[in-house]
Amino acid sequence: MNTTHPYRIKARFETLATQGQAALVTFITAGDPSADATLAYLQALVRGGADILELGVPFSDPMADGPTIQRASERALDGGMSLQKVLALVTAFRVTDQRTPVVLMGYLNPIERMGYHTFATAAAKAGVDGVLVVDLPPEEAAEFHVEMLAAGLAQIFLLAPTSSAARFAAVCRQATGFVYYVSVKGVTGDKPVDVAEVTSRVAAIKSVTTLPVGVGFGVRTPATAAAIAQAADAVIVGSALVEIIEQASSELAATSALEGFVRSLKDAMTGARSAMGAS
Amino acid sequence: MNASSDSQLNLADASPSSFPDARGHFGPYGGKFVAETLMAPLAELEAAYRECQADPAFIAEFERDLAHYVGRPSPLYHAERWSRELGGAQIYLKREDLNHTGAHKINNTIGQALVARRMGKRHIIAETGAGQHGVAAATVAARFGMTCRVYMGANDIQRQSLNVFRMKLLGAEVVPVTSGSKTLKDALNEALRDWVTNVDHTFYIIGTVAGPHPYPEMVRDFQCVIGRETRAQCLAQIGRLPDSVLACVGGGSNAIGIFHPFLGDTSVRLIGVEAGGDGVETGRHSAPLSAGTPGVLHGNRTYLMQDGSGQIIETHSISAGLDYPGVGPEHAWLKDSGRASYVAITDEEALKGFHALTRLEGIIPALESSHALAYAGKLAPTLPKDHIMVVNLSGRGDKDIPTVATREGISI
Numbered sequence: 001m002n003t004t005h006p007y008r009i010k011a012r013f014e015t016l017a018t019q020g021q022a023a024l025v026t027f028i029t030a031g032d033p034s035a036d037a038t039l040a041y042l043q044a045l046v047r048g049g050a051d052i053l054e055l056g057v058p059f060s061d062p063m064a065d066g067p068t069i070q071r072a073s074e075r076a077l078d079g080g081m082s083l084q085k086v087l088a089l090v091t092a093f094r095v096t097d098q099r100t101p102v103v104l105m106g107y108l109n110p111i112e113r114m115g116y117h118t119f120a121t122a123a124a125k126a127g128v129d130g131v132l133v134v135d136l137p138p139e140e141a142a143e144f145h146v147e148m149l150a151a152g153l154a155q156i157f158l159l160a161p162t163s164s165a166a167r168f169a170a171v172c173r174q175a176t177g178f179v180y181y182v183s184v185k186g187v188t189g190d191k192p193v194d195v196a197e198v199t200s201r202v203a204a205i206k207s208v209t210t211l212p213v214g215v216g217f218g219v220r221t222p223a224t225a226a227a228i229a230q231a232a233d234a235v236i237v238g239s240a241l242v243e244i245i246e247q248a249s250s251e252l253a254a255t256s257a258l259e260g261f262v263r264s265l266k267d268a269m270t271g272a273r274s275a276m277g278a279s
Numbered sequence: 280m281n282a283s284s285d286s287q288l289n290l291a292d293a294s295p296s297s298f299p300d301a302r303g304h305f306g307p308y309g310g311k312f313v314a315e316t317l318m319a320p321l322a323e324l325e326a327a328y329r330e331c332q333a334d335p336a337f338i339a340e341f342e343r344d345l346a347h348y349v350g351r352p353s354p355l356y357h358a359e360r361w362s363r364e365l366g367g368a369q370i371y372l373k374r375e376d377l378n379h380t381g382a383h384k385i386n387n388t389i390g391q392a393l394v395a396r397r398m399g400k401r402h403i404i405a406e407t408g409a410g411q412h413g414v415a416a417a418t419v420a421a422r423f424g425m426t427c428r429v430y431m432g433a434n435d436i437q438r439q440s441l442n443v444f445r446m447k448l449l450g451a452e453v454v455p456v457t458s459g460s461k462t463l464k465d466a467l468n469e470a471l472r473d474w475v476t477n478v479d480h481t482f483y484i485i486g487t488v489a490g491p492h493p494y495p496e497m498v499r500d501f502q503c504v505i506g507r508e509t510r511a512q513c514l515a516q517i518g519r520l521p522d523s524v525l526a527c528v529g530g531g532s533n534a535i536g537i538f539h540p541f542l543g544d545t546s547v548r549l550i551g552v553e554a555g556g557d558g559v560e561t562g563r564h565s566a567p568l569s570a571g572t573p574g575v576l577h578g579n580r581t582y583l584m585q586d587g588s589g590q591i592i593e594t595h596s597i598s599a600g601l602d603y604p605g606v607g608p609e610h611a612w613l614k615d616s617g618r619a620s621y622v623a624i625t626d627e628e629a630l631k632g633f634h635a636l637t638r639l640e641g642i643i644p645a646l647e648s649s650h651a652l653a654y655a656g657k658l659a660p661t662l663p664k665d666h667i668m669v670v671n672l673s674g675r676g677d678k679d680i681p682t683v684a685t686r687e688g689i690s691i
Contacts, residue, residue, distance in 0.1 A: 059590065061459065061464060061576060061577075063314070064316075064472075074458075074459075109591070111589070112573075113574060113587070135575065139318075157315070162316050162317075162319040162320060162478060163318070163319060164319065186475060190476060
């Protein structure tokens with residue numbers, strides 16, 4: 001087993017911390033519209049400045065996602081994407097990139113179907129670093145957690161505007177890698193973020209954990225990314241990237257548009273942190 | 280059995296099952312598989328429901344509404360002519376079709392609307408397949424002065440246009456769902472998305488014994504009035520318990536409602552009848568307990584219709600109300616434990632049951648209920664004449680008349 005991967009997420013956050021930077025985490029759906037396209041997109045995201053890659057595992061019933069990511073899942077499933085093929089895609093990505101952390105994000109049922117142990121072993125072997133299962137809260141995660149731990153994979157949990165302070169602490173105790181604060185009540189890509197509100201909630205989470213805190217669900221523009229980067233350790237952008245893929249005239253056009261947009265996000269985040277440091 | 284012990288909301292019905300456990304699990308099934316945003320609202324709902332269960336005033340109001348608004352108790356009717364024709368078991372029908380709004384669904388929506396009112400929520404949302412639950416939700420919303428939005432698959436809107444108009448008359452907004460297979464499961468996805476977005480002031484009335492904890496337990500408790508009445512009526516009218524109880528199973532709320540009070544009566548066979556569509560062997564059906572595998576969907580672990588990669592597959596049934604790829608987690612547990620058995624009836628067979636009851640008893644049943652009737656029609660002739668069989672006639676068939684006509688090439 002590749003012994004470096006359990007530490008890829010941690011190493012990335014540590015490096016960024018020494019540079020005074022927040023991580024840019026990008027989400028796209030695996031297989032939208034094909035596995036080959038996704039591989040090219042992932043490489044473009046890294047070129048543009050993505051620090052961590054979140055790869056969506058498509059599911060037929062994506063209950064926590066808005067229409068943009070629902071449509072991406074449908075396109076991917078129409079193209080024959082499956083959890084098994086997502087792992088093959090990560091293996092292919094690792095041929096040229098051993099450093100960028102990859103986190104799978106999806107729903108529990110495909111993982112249940114594969115089996116927790118089989119999945120965890122195969123994911124680690126493929127070069128996955130962490131897994132976020134949207135519909136698996138810590139209360140139901142004990143059995144899965146054991147397999148994730150054994151395979152050296154980070155188990156990333158969500159926190160939400162509805163989570164109590166007591167829950168912040170309880171969830172963080174079970175989480176590894178980083179925690180993901182859902183910045184709005186709603187589905188992915190739904191509403192704009194209230195930066196002031198998010199800033200105070202992130203501070204509350206950071207008071208109970210040493211894990212990095214990422215913020216996502218509603219970050220769509222460089223300006224918002226920059227504002228969030230001043231409060232959080234990571235900024236997660238998804239629906240805006242999936243829209244670029246959906247609207248591009250060709251895969252080549254999507255590849256260059258993704259790279260350019262990610263660069264604009266990263267530049268805005270870097271600028272904001274430098275300004276903060278200077279002030 | 281007297282009327283008051285018969286009507287306890289807290290189930291003192293000699294059940295060997297204390298399920299679900301504190302985490303909402305029925306053995307390996309059930310649970311709370313939802314995104315973090317819904318964990319707090321579900322905890323809040325459970326706390327409110329526990330208060331209601333312990334409050335005699337709540338129970339009294341629920342029972343008053345069941346009696347005077349719904350029209351309970353519903354009769355237990357001996358279908359003598361049909362039984363004679365079949366030449367075997369004596370079939371009794373639990374007449375949920377005679378409830379206000381025409382199905383068992385209203386038992387649950389009254390209960391949940393009372394919980395919503397206690398929680399101070401003035402806006403309710405619901406999902407619906409055949410439209411019966413949507414109508415029942417719109418009905419209680421009208422009565423309690425709440426606003427109501429119903430999510431319904433675009434395909435179901437087409438096949439149940441009468442119920443869509445009923446909901447609109449009642450003041451509800453009906454939102455067509457065009458994602459996925461455009462049926463009940465997609466309506467549930469969309470209702471969950473609405474709830475997560477408008478969670479502060481919205482109460483989600485789930486129409487069946489599925490979804491995350493505490494819904495499977497709460498909906499069951501509200502529907503158990505069916506089984507408690509049936510049990511008491513059997514003792515009063517026949518002088519003994521029935522030998523078998525049959526009910527159709529989509530999500531499974533009418534079935535769990537009539538089964539649960541009999542769980543401790545081990546002499547009573549419990550048989551759930553799923554929608555076999557074109558036939559279980561064709562793969563075109565909605566029978567996860569008969570031909571599915573366990574998995575996680577809509578907040579709970581249960582039997583599902585899924586492919587080898589864990590994607591939910593499209594279901595098929597003539598009956599919109601049974602066209603669902605999952606089933607309540609308690610049924611999954613009852614199947615595994617062997618306490619209940621589950622069979623499937625095809626569209627064709629269900630139509631035969633529909634016509635048999637209509638012609639021989641003058642009762643037009645819902646296509647959902649017709650599945651249970653069809654299996655009764657197959658089973659009864661194999662049983663002795665002193666076998667007492669109860670079939671839950673969960674709804675009336677007026678809404679299905681256009682479907683039956685189209686299917687049989689008749690224009691009305």
